[in-house]
Structures are given as structure tokens and as C-alpha cells.
Amino acid sequence: MSDLDLLTRSLARNVKRWRTERGFTLEALAARAGVSRGMLIQIEQARTNPSIGTVVKIGDALGVSITTLLDYERGPAVRVVPAERAVRLWHTEAGSYNRLLAGTEAPGPLEMWDWCLMPGEHSPSDPHPAGTAELVHVTRGELTLTVDGARHTVPAGASATFEADTPHAYGNEGEVPVEMVMAVSVPPVR
Structure with missing residues (x-):
């Protein structure tokens, strides 16, 4: 699996997870983030690679970092990120x-x-x-x-x-x- 595929799938899983945890409907998150409901559906289904601006807006609306949205593994309390x-x-x-x-x-x-x-x-x-x-x-x-x-x-x-x-x-x-x-x-x- 390519890095881009891994990030796309991680973003899909994490946006849905944080949206659900916050109790936001697709419509509510779309309104908060200023992105279309259709874009959110595509992101949550891992069918698109959104722009950085879109990812930032979604992270801001959910109150989580881009790192959290793209995180594909939960590690220990100390997390070393290799270059x-x-x-x-x-x-x-x-x-x-x-x-x-x-x-x-x-x-x-x-x-x-x-x-x-x-x-x-x-x-x-x-x-x-x-x-x-x-x-x-x-x-x-x-x-x-x-x-x-x-x-x-x-x-x-x-x-x-x-x-x-x-x-x-x-x-x-x-x-x-x-x-x-x-x-x-x-x-x-x-």
C-alpha cells in the first residue's frame, strides 16, 4: 500500500471516528468546517485525497490536529516520528x-x-x-x-x-x- 493510500484510509477512519465522537452529523461537520457534505462523504469513504486546506478546516472544526487526523497507528506515550x-x-x-x-x-x-x-x-x-x-x-x-x-x-x-x-x-x-x-x-x- 502506498503512503498516499495509507494516509487516505487513515484520514477516512479518523474523520469518521472524531465526527462520531463529537456527535456531529455529516451536515453539522460540513457547516462547521465550511466544506460540502459530499466532500466529507468522499473523505470518510477514502475516495478522495483532499487539499491541505480542506484537511485543516476539518481538523479545526473537530478540534483535533492534522497529525491526529492522519495518524495510522496509536503508539506509546512517547512517539518518535522518523524523518x-x-x-x-x-x-x-x-x-x-x-x-x-x-x-x-x-x-x-x-x-x-x-x-x-x-x-x-x-x-x-x-x-x-x-x-x-x-x-x-x-x-x-x-x-x-x-x-x-x-x-x-x-x-x-x-x-x-x-x-x-x-x-x-x-x-x-x-x-x-x-x-x-x-x-x-x-x-x-x-
Whole structure:
């Protein structure tokens, strides 16, 4: 079974599990996540490979991390994620990408990401639930971070934190790739 097949089946099983555990109907989850009921049916039947944006919306609506939605094995209290198991969820032909390195529920979803943005590339993000916080640490290049329309420059060696419940975007307007590590903390669903 390919990695993509494994992730598709894991996503199907976990979305249905968390939807059922939360007591959400397909219609209720579709409304909360802003995705169609038909898309949720396809996901729960492992008949589609949704975009990262769709997976993020579903995770936010369920109050669980992307890691939890894609988890295909429940392990011990300490979970080591080998480098080859980091999940690449977004990439461009120019070489930009992000990888979900690890995540947990503590008390809401907490994720750690590895990003690379090639010169001239941007990655926009829809608002996350109220109370979501993001932290970024740039290790190479200069990140242009736009939060709610305001642009901020984050050079190599610097870090930034922000409330991610407004539109935001990561961009590289420089000449060299931007490399950064990002943590995302989402409050638990109430």
C-alpha cells in the first residue's frame, strides 16, 4: 500500500471516528468546517485525497490536529516520528513545501511544521478558530508574514508569534529560500 493510500484510509477512519465522537452529523461537520457534505462523504469513504486546506478546516472544526487526523497507528506515550515519516502536505514545482513533523493533543491540537518557501512564492491561510496561536522561527532567508493585511518581516534567526484567527500568509520576497519551523496551537472544541 502506498503512503498516499495509507494516509487516505487513515484520514477516512479518523474523520469518521472524531465526527462520531463529537456527535456531529455529516451536515453539522460540513457547516462547521465550511466544506460540502459530499466532500466529507468522499473523505470518510477514502475516495478522495483532499487539499491541505480542506484537511485543516476539518481538523479545526473537530478540534483535533492534522497529525491526529492522519495518524495510522496509536503508539506509546512517547512517539518518535522518523524523518522519513514526516508528512509533506503542500509543495510547488518551484520547490516550496511544508512538512508536518509532529503533533499532539495538549489540551487542543498542537502541531510542529517544517517549511521551505522558494523565492517569489507565497502560501495563504484561511483564519483558524478563535484562540489559535502560531509561532514561527526563521532559520534561513527572510520571511514576509502577512497577518490580517499587515506585513511583517522576519529575518533568519528571528521568531514571530501571532493569533491566527484572521487571514494570514507566508511569503518569500527575497533571493534565497526561506526555511522556518512553525508551531500551531488550536484550542480544544467546546
